[in-house]
Amino acid sequence: MPHIAMLSTNQDNYAYILRLDGGIIAIDPGEAEPVFAYLEEEKCGLDLILNTHMHHDHCQGNIALKQATGCKVMGSDERIPRIDEVLTPGDKLPTPAQTLQILSTPGHTLKDCCYYLPPQGEHPGALFCGDTLFSGGCGRVFEGSVEQLFQSLQSIAALPPATLLYCGHEYTLDNYRFAEHIQPESLAVRRKRQQVEKLRRSKEPTLPVSLKEEMVTNPFLRPHDSALRHALRMEESTDLEVFTALRQRKNRF
Numbered sequence: 282m283p284h285i286a287m288l289s290t291n292q293d294n295y296a297y298i299l300r301l302d303g304g305i306i307a308i309d310p311g312e313a314e315p316v317f318a319y320l321e322e323e324k325c326g327l328d329l330i331l332n333t334h335m336h337h338d339h340c341q342g343n344i345a346l347k348q349a350t351g352c353k354v355m356g357s358d359e360r361i362p363r364i365d366e367v368l369t370p371g372d373k374l375p376t377p378a379q380t381l382q383i384l385s386t387p388g389h390t391l392k393d394c395c396y397y398l399p400p401q402g403e404h405p406g407a408l409f410c411g412d413t414l415f416s417g418g419c420g421r422v423f424e425g426s427v428e429q430l431f432q433s434l435q436s437i438a439a440l441p442p443a444t445l446l447y448c449g450h451e452y453t454l455d456n457y458r459f460a461e462h463i464q465p466e467s468l469a470v471r472r473k474r475q476q477v478e479k480l481r482r483s484k485e486p487t488l489p490v491s492l493k494e495e496m497v498t499n500p501f502l503r504p505h506d507s508a509l510r511h512a513l514r515m516e517e518s519t520d521l522e523v524f525t526a527l528r529q530r531k532n533r534f
């Protein structure tokens with residue numbers, strides 16, 4: 282069974298430690314210190330760093346961690362600091378990451394990727410989705426196009442519904458405030474916002490969350506939804522047009 286630990290880094294980032302048969306992987310170590318503290322406490326080494334994209338808040342820790350542990354660094358963008366191997370979808374990852382699959386998810390940057398761990402025994406599977414998909418929201422478009430991001434979210438939506446999402450930031454409350462702002466009539470969204478608010482009041486993480494849950498309340502995964510379209514007065518628009526309008530409105534929120 283995989284074991285996943287979440288570490289707070291920077292202001293509101295999460296790095297993840299994934300323990301699989303054969304070794305230990307750090308995903309998006311935006312800072313080295315919390316990872317060093319984990320390794321020391323667990324008395325273990327680090328075999329591999331995987332980054333979802335090249336932004337500092339996701340890979341700043343690469344340099345010190347690689348220097349101290351000799352781990353390999355991999356990701357889908359050659360701009361990632363200290364990278365050893367640039368990955369493309371379909372690539373077979375080395376031990377201990379051999380069960381992970383790479384999903385190309387451009388939009389936030391041109392070369393974002395997500396790492397998918399398929400279900401194993403009782404574990405429903407996990408997606409490490411960086412800044413592509415957040416609980417209640419999605420990443421901003423920095424380098425890619427809104428259409429690319431839309432397609433990337435579509436490919437995530439096609440994963441098994443029980444998949445647990447491990448996002449790169451604790452942005453959930455802000456996202457659900459926005460979701461409620463655009464869809465004040467939605468009971469599901471209001472309940473979700475209240476639940477998230479309660480968690481954050483006691484400083485608890487709102488992640489991971491299942492894809493199934495997000496499909497019900499995350500507006501960026503629901504551009505087809507008639508109630509949402511009605512709230513936006515976009516009944517006649519395409520899904521991409523609805524998604525684009527949501528992204529623009531969230532940018533200004």
Ligand code: ZN
Nearest residue numbers: 334336389412
């Ligand atoms: Zn980013």
Ligand code: FE
Nearest residue numbers: 336338412449
């Ligand atoms: Fe980020």
